[in-house]
Amino acid sequence: MTEATSSLHLCPNMLTPEAKHVIESYLHLPLGIGCVTPYFNNRRAKIRGGLRALIGKGSPKEITEEAEIIALREKVSVKSLDSTMLKKFLVDKGLGIDCSGFAYHILDAESRAKNKKPLRAYLTFKLNPLRRLIARLRTAEQVSVTILADNANSATVSLRDAQSGDIIILLSSEYNHVLVIESIEQKNSETLLHYVHSYAWPDEGVYGHGVRRGTLNLRDENLLGGTWIENGRSVDFQKIRTIQTAQIRRLRAFQKR
Amino acid sequence: MTDFFPSQIQSLTDIVGFGILASTISVLWAPLLIRFLYRFNITRRSEYDATLAIESRKTKVHTPVMGGLLVIITVAVLVFVFDWERRFTWVPIGVMLISALLGGIDDLLNIFGAERRSRSIRQTMTLIRVHRDFKMRLWLVLTFPWALFKRASLWLGSHPGKGIHVHEKLLLQFIAGAISAWWIYWKLAENWQELYIPFFGLVSIGILIVPLIILIVMFTANAVNISDGMDGLAGGMLIPTFGSLAFLSWVAGFNELAILNSVTAGSLIAYTYFNIKPARFQMGDVGSLGLGALLAIDALAINQMAILPLIAFMFYAEAVSVLIQVAGRTLLGRRIFKMAPIHHHFELKGWSEEKTIMRFWVVHLGFVLLGVWVGLH
Numbered sequence: 185m186t187e188a189t190s191s192l193h194l195c196p197n198m199l200t201p202e203a204k205h206v207i208e209s210y211l212h213l214p215l216g217i218g219c220v221t222p223y224f225n226n227r228r229a230k231i232r233g234g235l236r237a238l239i240g241k242g243s244p245k246e247i248t249e250e251a252e253i254i255a256l257r258e259k260v261s262v263k264s265l266d267s268t269m270l271k272k273f274l275v276d277k278g279l280g281i282d283c284s285g286f287a288y289h290i291l292d293a294e295s296r297a298k299n300k301k302p303l304r305a306y307l308t309f310k311l312n313p314l315r316r317l318i319a320r321l322r323t324a325e326q327v328s329v330t331i332l333a334d335n336a337n338s339a340t341v342s343l344r345d346a347q348s349g350d351i352i353i354l355l356s357s358e359y360n361h362v363l364v365i366e367s368i369e370q371k372n373s374e375t376l377l378h379y380v381h382s383y384a385w386p387d388e389g390v391y392g393h394g395v396r397r398g399t400l401n402l403r404d405e406n407l408l409g410g411t412w413i414e415n416g417r418s419v420d421f422q423k424i425r426t427i428q429t430a431q432i433r434r435l436r437a438f439q440k441r
Numbered sequence: 442m443t444d445f446f447p448s449q450i451q452s453l454t455d456i457v458g459f460g461i462l463a464s465t466i467s468v469l470w471a472p473l474l475i476r477f478l479y480r481f482n483i484t485r486r487s488e489y490d491a492t493l494a495i496e497s498r499k500t501k502v503h504t505p506v507m508g509g510l511l512v513i514i515t516v517a518v519l520v521f522v523f524d525w526e527r528r529f530t531w532v533p534i535g536v537m538l539i540s541a542l543l544g545g546i547d548d549l550l551n552i553f554g555a556e557r558r559s560r561s562i563r564q565t566m567t568l569i570r571v572h573r574d575f576k577m578r579l580w581l582v583l584t585f586p587w588a589l590f591k592r593a594s595l596w597l598g599s600h601p602g603k604g605i606h607v608h609e610k611l612l613l614q615f616i617a618g619a620i621s622a623w624w625i626y627w628k629l630a631e632n633w634q635e636l637y638i639p640f641f642g643l644v645s646i647g648i649l650i651v652p653l654i655i656l657i658v659m660f661t662a663n664a665v666n667i668s669d670g671m672d673g674l675a676g677g678m679l680i681p682t683f684g685s686l687a688f689l690s691w692v693a694g695f696n697e698l699a700i701l702n703s704v705t706a707g708s709l710i711a712y713t714y715f716n717i718k719p720a721r722f723q724m725g726d727v728g729s730l731g732l733g734a735l736l737a738i739d740a741l742a743i744n745q746m747a748i749l750p751l752i753a754f755m756f757y758a759e760a761v762s763v764l765i766q767v768a769g770r771t772l773l774g775r776r777i778f779k780m781a782p783i784h785h786h787f788e789l790k791g792w793s794e795e796k797t798i799m800r801f802w803v804v805h806l807g808f809v810l811l812g813v814w815v816g817l818h
Contacts, residue, residue, distance in 0.1 A: 235776065246776070249779065252789075256789075321772050321773055322772070
């Protein structure tokens, strides 16, 4: 056993296999040879009552299906495209997943596996009765970072109490973001939060963004003071926009009663 | 046997004989029709049909459409020439021709027409506010309900840009349905004012039967139209349907309707011969809407409305699959089927076109037999 492993303390609550399967499906979309699901820009494009796969809220299966149908219409053979070209195809056709949609599908799978109930059973939407009915039918489309961060749906947890399935919320005046904690590791005096999210860093260009894993190295409760590592390089949300709030939150679905 | 039931055997002989006659006439003039359609370039275009992107369907571009004229014209001519009991045959034929005319115009506009766009509700409301001509503003206000109906009708069908708009189709189909309802409720005898439910008996729903008839005629015409998406699919399923109607009409004593249905089935046999893959022509809306309306009114005329979902099972299943898909898309944001109508779903799942068509034929035939059995009670 190595020193690293001897100090390894995996959180007892790992993400369920169902939730992990959802993550893997987004990381390796079952389309042609496979590719990473791109980030969706969250623009609504005036699609009312449309397919959720077209507004960045689709499941991997729905995104794949839409891609196949679009490929059929445009006479593109997805089987002949490599991963890079597939991702370019998805981006060009406006297919992808946004941060809250990605988090929703993972946490929905987690809730169904753990609680035998969908995530929507634990979400509160402060809307008029008609919009609440729509939210029950089209939950993924209604879930946003603000909804997840609402005190009616989640509560803040300390770093010490954090576990898999918790979410990291980043709130700013322009743009909010959510990441899902996949696992937690204690390494000497540092806490390593292994997370997944869907994001587009500006330096990734038009086609380099999408779902990815990362690690946040923390020495204290200050999330923004930690080291964010993705794909072997250090990243910093604060460089993109000023983050006003950074919290670890636990959804009501996963709170002990 | 002929000594005991000479009149029934004679009428059955006439029914089958006219069916064979219709089949023979159709076979003989089908090549002329095909040549005519090619001559005037009445062929399928690719720009408005996404399913033509499916590899196996690409060969259908430039196939003649409006092949349904073979059946429509044969049936209409035979009815007028032989002039069977007008009381029972002229209105069904009239309704068929109205629907076929609607379908024919749609087919031609889709091929030769120009793009026709309509204003959105938002654009209309903006014009009501800002148009400088008061009379135009007043006109837009007065016709606003009509504009709402036009946009709302898009929920019931898509519009590729050319062809008849959905609201226009609905209106004309409503007229066809209304004529059917007028004929059945007011012109035929009292028995047609009540609904016959097999195993149960006659049920009176009063004047409500009128909107029910209109709805059934419209729904059935569109159901057959929706089902006409593969070579031989609609034609092959219409044969046993009209055959069963011929049989049930004969059993009920309506020999003239039995002959009408038999003639239709016979002509469809010839049509389907030329329509199976690789099709020499396709039905087009002229055939599917016309025959769908005829199917509905023939079933209504022998008071067998209740078994329509069985003898027209696959047509109704196709139409319902479209409704389910639209509902899933709107209410849930997801596709329920890979593509609607449902024959495309199976095709996208990997079934070959031939397998899809034949399985649909077989399932449909099973339900037609069940429908006949139920209808005999």
